[in-house]
Amino acid sequence: MRRLVYSIATTLDGFIAGPDGGDPTGPDGFWPIHEDYLAHLMATYPETLPVHARQALSVTAEGTHFDTVLEGRRTYEIGLAAGLTDAYPHLRHLVFSRTLTESPDPAVELIAGDPVETVRALKRQDGKDIWLMGGAELASSLYAEIDALILKVGPLTIGDGIPLFSRKAAFDPRTWRLGDHTVLGSGAMFLTYTRAATD
Incomplete structure (x- = not known):
């Protein structure tokens, strides 16, 4: 069965964006994009690079992890x-x-229904894993459906902002097993967790 994987960049203090919700990697962003961070993304998760970055970096690799991406409206509107x-x-x-x-694009599917029902249906289909890229509210609504986390942890703190899960998330403690980790010279870390079998 396909898995839902929340793969997201986060600060050391657990924020995925600043208080305004803008793109932390954009022209006015605060996220440091070091060469080793970008090289690791290109080599390991090329499908997670947006089209303009793929073109600029001459990335053509399909990738081996995901064939589907999910995002909420606010995240989509940044693009x-x-x-x-x-x-x-x-x-x-x-x-x-x-x-x-x-939909502003014929290839982008708008879903107005229940995210949980949609994800459960996607999981039953054949294919690669499903990438949940954000935002925090969608991640909160899909909290119980997330099978794995890939946290791209930047070597910075920001003090306040949008957390991994919105404050609307229900209190529901879960344990995770660290399956893989990569620590880069720049201080960034890629941490891959799978949900513990007891949850």
């Missing part, structure tokens, strides 16, 4: 503001929104 109607044309792209009534 729209940058002129990208589909930042991941190399993946099946689903956007969860109750307010968008028409």
Whole structure:
């Protein structure tokens, strides 16, 4: 069965974006993109690079982890503001929104229904794993469905911002098993966790 994998960049203090919710890697962002961080993404998770980065870096690899990407409306709108109607044309792209009534791109599927039901249906289909890229509210609604975490931990703290899971998440302690880790010279870490069998 396919897994739902929440793969997200986070600060040491657990934030995925600043208080304004903007792109932390954008022109006004705070996220340090070191050469070794980018090289590791290109080599290990090339499918998670958005189309403009793939073109600029001449990345053509399909990737071996994901064939589907899920995101919430607010996260999707960051790409729209940058002129990208589909930042991941190399993946099946689903956007969860109750307010968008028409997709800005024919390849982007708008889902107004229950994210949990949608993910359970996706898991039953054949294919690679499903990448949950954000945001925090969608991750919170799918909290119980997440099978693995890939935390791209940057060597910085920001003090306040949008956490891994929104404050709307229910209190539901879960344990995770560290399956893989990569520590880069720049101080960034890639930590891969799978949900413990007891959960």
